Amino acid sequence: MNDLIRGKAYVLGDHVDTDQIIPAQHLVYSLTDPEERKLYGTYALSSVPPEGAGLPDGHVPFVAEGEHRSEYTVIVGGGNFGCGSSREHAPFALREAGIEAVVAESYARIFYRNSVDGGFLAPFETPETLNDKVRTGDEVELDTKAGTLTNVTTGESWALQPLGDVAGILEAGGVFEYARQQGLIPA
Template sequence: MEQDQAARRIAGKAFVLGDDIDTDQIIPAEYLAYNPSDPEERKFFGMYANVGVPKGQSGLPGGNLRFVPEGEFHSAYKIVIGGKNFGCGSSREHAPLALAEAGVEVVVAEFYARIFFRNSVNGGYLLPMEATERLCDGAVETGDECEVDLDAATLTNRRTGKRYALNPLGDVQPIVDAGGVFAYARQEGMLS
């Protein structure tokens, strides 16, 4: 994975999912017993990221690809491509945390459940970018090398050479730049 701070780009392999990926699919409730504030336990959120995604949807179109290899804590995928209503379900902040612990830096979806979007931003876990068109039906395939340019608000599929527009982060950009809501509050003098 490459990350260019000056140009604010994230590059890496993409993992494609479909519509209505909910928080229980991203990190099933049975794995919430781990303590996210304990580094030795926190890594297990990465190990179990996306294990609840239904067979037939995991890494479309084939359908049964593991996001994180068995017995490992990190995924080869730095970018997740989703469809509509990504992160729906419960309000658990463990969902974006699990993806981040697995190594995901950005999710690009058509639109998000607002609580997942805010948990991603507020926790400083990952970037929730919104696509202006549907990418999960073949524009990007699992394993494609992609690049997200945060300043230009684009995703480029290096396999096809095609570039897709993304919606800018807007009002949450300063929170993202600071690394989360608490870092932003400290930076702005709201917290000591």
């Protein structure tokens, strides 16, 4: 996990589920084959409805046609982000597309744990609604140590909930690497 994450924001509404994050028909690709891994990025967020999962401005494509990496680095979502099935492919797909962090009002527990356990992305929680203050394409800066999100485009800044104990797991690259570093399992 980088101390400072900079890039464009992609904004979503409430209740973005794992089927929207990575549709079930795309779970057939290998997680270990480098070329097939890219397909998880290609199809990430490809099932978000046209209204942007509850946003009035509509849906902007997350990944450009024929690409596997998105131009966006941070997702700003609403409540219950990652609800639905317990697939660990969801945070994996977002990472493959280039997402380093998600900032949301709340998370489905399994999505949050899968994000942390796999070391895929940093799931920050915000105590206030931000998906009506940040727009898709705004330049943002997320200070992971200070726990702040700044909309560079507008100059606004918000305090986020601290990551707490999960920060060490994310910095290690996942729960198994963290356990090895802590001497909890053999190296």
